[in-house]
Amino acid sequence: MKENAPAKKGLRETIAEMNAMIADKMSKIRFKIPVMSGKGGVGKSFITVNVAVGLASKGKRVAIFDADFHGPSVAKMLNLVDEIPAISSKGIIPVEGPMGVKVISLDMLLEEKDAPTIWRGPLKTNVIRQLLAEVEWGELDYLLIDLPPGTGDEPLSIAQLIPSLTGIIMVTIPSGVSEHVVKKAIVFAEKLKVPIIGIVENMSYFKCPNCGEVYYLLGKGAGERLTKKYGLRLLGKIPLDPYASLSCDEGTPIVLKENCDTSRIILEVVDKLINVVEQAGSDRRV
Ligand SMILES: Nc1ncnc2c1ncn2[C@@H]1O[C@H](COP(=O)(O)OP(=O)(O)O)[C@@H](O)[C@H]1O
Numbered sequence: 001m002k003e004n005a006p007a008k009k010g011l012r013e014t015i016a017e018m019n020a021m022i023a024d025k026m027s028k029i030r031f032k033i034p035v036m037s038g039k040g041g042v043g044k045s046f047i048t049v050n051v052a053v054g055l056a057s058k059g060k061r062v063a064i065f066d067a068d069f070h071g072p073s074v075a076k077m078l079n080l081v082d083e084i085p086a087i088s089s090k091g092i093i094p095v096e097g098p099m100g101v102k103v104i105s106l107d108m109l110l111e112e113k114d115a116p117t118i119w120r121g122p123l124k125t126n127v128i129r130q131l132l133a134e135v136e137w138g139e140l141d142y143l144l145i146d147l148p149p150g151t152g153d154e155p156l157s158i159a160q161l162i163p164s165l166t167g168i169i170m171v172t173i174p175s176g177v178s179e180h181v182v183k184k185a186i187v188f189a190e191k192l193k194v195p196i197i198g199i200v201e202n203m204s205y206f207k208c209p210n211c212g213e214v215y216y217l218l219g220k221g222a223g224e225r226l227t228k229k230y231g232l233r234l235l236g237k238i239p240l241d242p243y244a245s246l247s248c249d250e251g252t253p254i255v256l257k258e259n260c261d262t263s264r265i266i267l268e269v270v271d272k273l274i275n276v277v278e279q280a281g282s283d284r285r286v
């Protein structure tokens with residue numbers, strides 16, 4: 001060994017250093033909010049994207065961390081799939097989407113867009129740690145974290161790596177099956193002592209654009225039943241809207257659409273969210 005060779009850092013030292021970087025970066029962000037559900041396909045990514053853009057339209061400084069490595073959707077929903085984050089001396093610079101919302105998604109960092117990410121738990125935790133340590137978000141009001149379905153490695157890593165989480169937005173659809181699975185996510189949050197800001201019931205109903213009649217296509221009431229059972233807030237009920245799906249495919253968030261009921265309802269959810277978290281301040285009791 002050369003006499004003056006720098007000492008090689010051990011794994012533990014590297015992890016401690018990264019955790020300190022995460023703490024520093026997170027201290028510049030007022031509210032850190034994961035969007036979660038036990039269930040897949042209920043609209044977590046749709047809600048993350050539209051709430052983020054809605055917050056930004058009200059003057060908030062907002063970013064999204066897409067932590068769904070196996071099914072990243074945020075970049076697609078914001079038309080950012082082909083954007084490549086820049087690397088500076090400060091770290092990885094997020095890409096900017098509509099209303100200046102900053103975004104980091106694995107989708108943007110992979111060379112092969114169509115290749116599946118085949119990773120086991122510890123690798124996912126390390127990638128989440130590294131991204132949280134190295135992405136230069138700057139000063140933010142809100143960081144929304146889009147999670148994959150379930151109660152696996154990603155939500156667990158996020159809860160452990162960001163102890164200052166403000167609280168979770170829990171998403172369900174109105175069906176009994178969704179209710180059954182979302183219960184597990186609620187208990188998961190309780191066990192990890194992460195507050196739940198409230199529940200959003202997505203795809204609640206379909207209102208016929210011609211006759212105005214309301215149809216409950218995916219069942220009814222899961223949102224209310226869950227809020228009652230666990231003493232939680234209902235942040236809102238978002239209708240099933242064909243344009244909501246189309247807007248995701250096109251990368252143009254529906255929340256920016258004018259004269260649109262769905263957009264108005266999402267903005268009401270945004271107002272409720274702002275009221276709840278900004279009144280609670282930094283003491284985490286949401
Ligand atoms: N309220 C809604 N009305 C119509 N389509 C919706 C609605 N919410 C979500 N979608 C669509 O449903 C699909 C699943 O939503 P997504 O946000 O990807 O779910 P998750 O992230 O929970 O897996 C997407 O194609 C999305 O565009």
Ligand SMILES: [Mg+2]
Nearest residue numbers: 044045068073
């Ligand atoms: Mg998703």
